[in-house]
Structure formats: structure tokens, C-alpha cells
Amino acid sequence: MRAEQRSGSLMAAPYAAFLLVFAAYPIAFALVLVFLQWDLVTTPSFAGLDNVRLLANDGRFWRAVANTFVFLSIHLPLQIATALVLALALNRPLVLRSFWRASFFLPVVISGAVVAILWSNLYATDVGLINRLLVRIGLTPVPWLTDPSTAMPAIAAMVTWKNVGFYVIIYLAGLQYIPRSCQEAIEMEGATAWQRFRHLTLPMLLPQTILVVTLSTINGFQLFIEPYVMTGGGPLRRTYSIVLYLYTNAFSYQKMGYAATIGVALALIIGAVVFIQRRVIGKEETL
Template sequence: MRAEARSGTLLSAPYVLFLLAFAAYPVAFALALVLMHWDLVTTPSFAGLDNVKLLATDTRFWQAVGNTFVFLGLHLPLQIVTALALAVALNRPMMFRAFWRAAFFLPVVISGAVVAILWNALYATDVGLINALLVKAGIAPVPWLTDPRVAMAAIAVMVTWKNVGFYVIIYLAGLQYIPRSCQEAIELDGATAWQRFRHLTLPLLLPQTILVLTLSTINGFQLFIEPYVMTGGGPLRRTFSVVLYMYTNAFSYQKMGYAATIGVALAMIIGTVVAIQRKVVGTAEAL
């Protein structure tokens, strides 16, 4: 028994060390930094609640929070609808199905910075492919990344495209679990294709939808690379996300204590939003 306990400790040690070094320590460090002033160079000094007080009244921070919610408001519905639609489409028998599935998954494994640069080219106002197609269709070109009204929407579309393959896989797994006989039963019960989706497929995919919602919410709150590479937070700070603001404070202004405070606040916001989602969707599950 003691030998077993010893080998157990030994086997779990690498992971525990990894967790301590790369999860527990940074979290503890960030929590400590909330109470510090630190410019990365000199010795940190105790700041009391200065950082927290500043955060409460920092309009730029709250604007970034608002921007991030705008992003989520556009991104979450778009992400769920596209992932679900693609999964249902890719679940049907078709030619080269494996190819199509791989094709939609590919952007997931490409670096976010690379995708951002690629979409920068697509979105370019004068020479971008998207505007070229619009012009060809007789529609006026849209300044995708320079118009404050559309820039965040353009980023939301791009992020949705990049991540859709991952969520498609989650939905495809869920679709495998819908019993074939249930699909046949509802067909005999008189359902059209849309009614089959509405009354059987969609409700039975609720667990997957909850998972997709939670994961894309957490992921969406951490929006950073896309505005950093494509817009720098502009135009008119409309795409300035919370993480971008945190990054700017940390590495442009060298206010590590304040950046850590933003990080901790973001974690609390994410936790609250996901808890609210669980509460709402959880009641839907009981229906």
C-alpha cells in the first residue's frame, strides 16, 4: 500500500509541478500584483487599493468591457448558428466528406496572427477580395476595418470563421448520438425536414450547444490577437478589447499592477457571465 502511494505520488508529480509552475504560481502572482505598483524594472512597491480604485473609474477600461460585450453579442449567435448548420450539413452523406470536414477544421490549427494578416488582406478597402466582389455585384465597397460601425462586426465574422471547425466537431459528435430510430419515428410522425430539425435534432443537441456557448464565451472574452494585428484597437477605440487594454497597460505603460488588476477583473466577469448563462440554459434543459 505504501509502495502504491509512493508510485502514485511519483507519477502525478510532473503534472503537479507543471500545474504549480504555470497555473497556481501565475494566478497567485497576479493576485499579489493587484496590490502592487511595478514597472517590470524596479522593485515592486505596495499600492494598497490604488489599482482597484483606478479600475472602478477608468472609462477606457469600461469602454473595453463594453466593446468586448459588443463582440460577444455578434460572435456568439453567429458562432452557434454557423457551427450547427455546418455540422448538420457535414453529417449528411456526400462526396469527399472527410475532405470537407478537414477543410473547415483547418483554420483552427492555423496561428491566429496568420489568420489575422490573411483577413486583413481580404478586408482591405481598396484592394481586398471582399470589396472586389461587392463592386462586381454593383455594391459600394465597405471600409471593413476603418469604419467604427462595422470594424467589430468584421472581426467577429473572422473569429467565427477561424473557430467554427472546432465547434463543428462538438456538434458532429452530438449528432452521432441521436438515435436513428428516433429520426425515423419523427419522419413517420409526419415531420418535414425543418420540423425534424426543430423538434428533434435541435433539442437533443442542447448539451452540445451549452458546451459551445461556454467555450466560445470564455474564448471570446480573451479577444486579443485580431484587434492587435488588424486594427490596433481602432477605429475610435471601437475594437479595443479588455485583453488588448490589459496588454497595453502591461507592456506599453509598464503598469504591471494595474494590468494584473484588469486580468483579475476579467476573470471575475467571465465567471459571472458563464454562471448566468448556465442558469438560463440550465432551466431550458429542464423543459
Template structure:
């Protein structure tokens, strides 16, 4: 274990360490021991292992084979992988704005003098606590082209049915709408918490200055909500890159690979084709993308620490 900021001076490093140990709280070592063990076994070891796998070909049952940079080269020209990346970005492109606009709108309404606030907040929050498995199984039926509830309503209104999950240019957006429905309650609550931290005096001062409700919103509320907004964007970006159970249950990645997400592709490579090395490479590429995208978001929104 590395010790924190110990300067090397006389007396010797070791002696100093010993002194420091003697004066430290011994219980501390025992209390963090489970964490350290857990970290070594379930974080450090898998990370190192994943990194090694990037340079190997391995099907779990036969011996591991070193292949150099072949997995990375393959990834670069694997059109299916890039399709999966594009799909994930398409998903985020609809999911994030939808999430923010809807969550913010409802949060602002709920923050006003509303009766039954608890009921409404609870209703919007309900999908969030329920398993993704339930939500996807349910929405698969709602989205069914021939007998789904959405198309029944549409045909009753005289519109033609929409192939929600069977048209390659629609399916990923259908999934994005569903994911928004599932998660938006959580973000409403985050925005509500943010709104409650906005001092009332600011609004009072603004209305004395003659600012109307709209101006108050854009000039006071939005700037103060920036950290929460960034948090919402980052959390939904990270969640969006992890998109898996929805396409896994609803479409298997089809039609025409339009809902194949990066994690679903990783899962297929690892557990259907037993290409563990390649799957690990996809995992690192995914981590890198998440890191870069959230970094850009931070810079664009100019917030150092969102919380």
C-alpha cells in the same frame, strides 16, 4: 498537501496518515511530483503573485509600492477599460450566434447523405488548425478598403466599398466575422459528433407519428444537442474574452478604440506602460467576467454538466 477526506478518529491523525501512507502506492507520489512542482511554480505562485499585484504599483524595474485599493478604484472609473469590455461584448454578440447558426447548419447538412463529406469537413476545419497570425495577416489584406478582395468583389457587383476595418462602428464586427470563419470548423465537428449520438430510432418513430423534417429538428435534434450547444457557447465565450491577436495585428485597437479588447488593453498596460499592478487588476476583472458569464449561460440553458 491536503489529504482527501480523512476522518479524525482514534488512533491519532498522524498515525492514521502514516498507516495510509504505508499501504499506498509509492510510485504515485513520484509520478505526480512533476505535476505538483509545475502547479506550485506555474499556477499557484503566479496566482498569488497576481493577487498581490492588484494592490500594488509596479513597473518591473523599480521597487514595488503598496497602493491599497487604488487599482480597483481606478478600474471602476476607467472609461477605456469599460470601452474594452463593451467591445468584447459586441464581439461576442455577433460571434456566438453566427458561429452557432452556421456550424449547426453545415453540421446538419454534412450529417445527411452527402458525398465528399470528408472533403467538406476538411475544408471548413482548415482555418482552425492554422495560426491566428496567418489568419489575421491574410484577412487584413482581404479587408483592405482600397485594394482588398472583398471590396473588389463589391465594386465589381456595383456596390460601394465598405470600410471594414477603418469605420469605428464596423471594425469589431468585421473581426467577429473573421473569428467565426477561423473557428467554425471546430464547432461543426463538435455538432457533428453530437448529431451522430442522436439515435436514428427517434427520427423513425417521429416520422411514423407524422412529424415533418422541421418538426423533427426542433423537437428531437435541438433538445438533444443542448449539451453540445452549451459547450460551443462556453468555449466561444471563453475564447472571445481572450480576443487579442486579431486586433493586435489588424487595428492596434483602433479606430476610435472600437476594437480595443480587454486582453489588448491588459497587454498595453503591462508591456507598454509597465503598469503591472493595474494589468493584474484587469486580469482578475476579466477572470471574474468569464466566470459570471459562463455561469449565467449554464443557468439559462439549464445544463449542469456540458460534457
């Protein structure tokens, strides 16, 4: 038994070390930084609750929080709907099914910066492919990334496209868990395709939906690369996300203490939102 314990600890050691160095230590360091003022160069000085007080009254921070919520309010429903529809389509007998599955997953593994640059070109007002298609069918071009009202929705659509393959896989796994006899039973009971989806498929995918909502919420709050590359937070700061604001404070203004405070606040917000989500949609989960 003791030998077993020792070999177990030994095998867990590399991961434990990784966790200590890259998770536990940074978290602890960030928590300390909240009470410091530090520009990365000079010696840190104790700042008490100055950073927290500043954050509470910082309009730009709250603007970024609002922006991020706008992003999530578009991204989450879009992400769930597209992932679900694609999973349902890819779960049917389909010509070239493996090819389609791989195609939808491909964007997940492409670097976020590359995708952002690619989509900047697609979204370009005058020469972008999307606007050219719009003009072709007789519509007026849309200044996707330069109009304050369309910039964040455009980014949300792009992020949805990039991540959809990952959530499709989660839903596909869930779909394969629905017993065939249940599907046949409800079919024999007279359910139409919509009724089968409404009364069997959707409720039985609840655990997957909770997972998709949780993961895409956590990911969504960390929105950074896309506005950083595509809009720089504009126009009119409408795409300024929390993490972009954190990054700017840390590496443009060298305010490490304040950046850490934003980071801790972000972690608390994510925790609170995920908690509320689970309370609301998780209460039905008794599968």
C-alpha cells in the same frame, strides 16, 4: 494499495508540476500584483486598493468591456449558428466528406496572427478580395476595418470563421449520439425536416450547445490578437478589447499592478457571464 497510490501520484506529478508553475503560481502572483505598483524594473511598492479604485473609474477600461460585449453579441450567435449548420451538413452522406471536414477544421490550427494578417488583406478597402467581389456585383466597397461601425462585426466574423471547425466537431459528436430509432420514430410520426430539427435535433444537442456557448464565451473575452494585428484597437477605440487594454497597460505603460487588476476583473466577468448563461440555458438540461 499504497504502491498503487504512489505510482498514481508519480504519474500525476508532471501535470501537477506544470499546473503549479504555469497556472497556480501566475494566479497567485496576479492576485498579489493587484495590491502593488510595479514597472518590471524597480522594486514593487504597496499600493493598497489604488489599482481597484482606478479600474472602477477608468472610462477606457469600461469602454473595452463594452467593446468586448459588442464582439460577443455578434460572435456568439454567429458561432453557434454556423457551427450547427455546418455540422448538420457534414453529418449527411456527402461526396468528399472527410475533405470538407478537414477543410473547416484547418483554420483552427493556423496561427491567429497569420489569420489576422490574411483577413486584413481580404478586408482591405481598395484592394481587398471581399470589396472587389462587392464591386463586381455592383455594390459599393465597405471600409471594413476603418469604419467604426463595421470594424468589430468584421473581426467577429473572422474569429467565427477561424474557430468554427472546432465547434463543428463538438456538434458532430453530439449528432452521432442521437439514436437512429429516435430519428426514424419522429420521421414516421410525420415530422418535416424543420420539425425534426426543432423537436429532436436541437433539444438533443443542448449539452453541446452549452459547451459551445461556454467555450466561445471564454475565448471571446480573451479577444486580443485580431484587434492587435488588424486595427490596433481602432478606429475610435471601437475594437479595443479588454485583453488588448491589459496588454497595453502591462507592456506599453509598464503598469504591471494595474494590468493584473484588469486580468483579475476579466476573470470575474467571465465567471459571472458563464454562470448566468448556464442558469439560463442549462436549466433545461436533464438528458
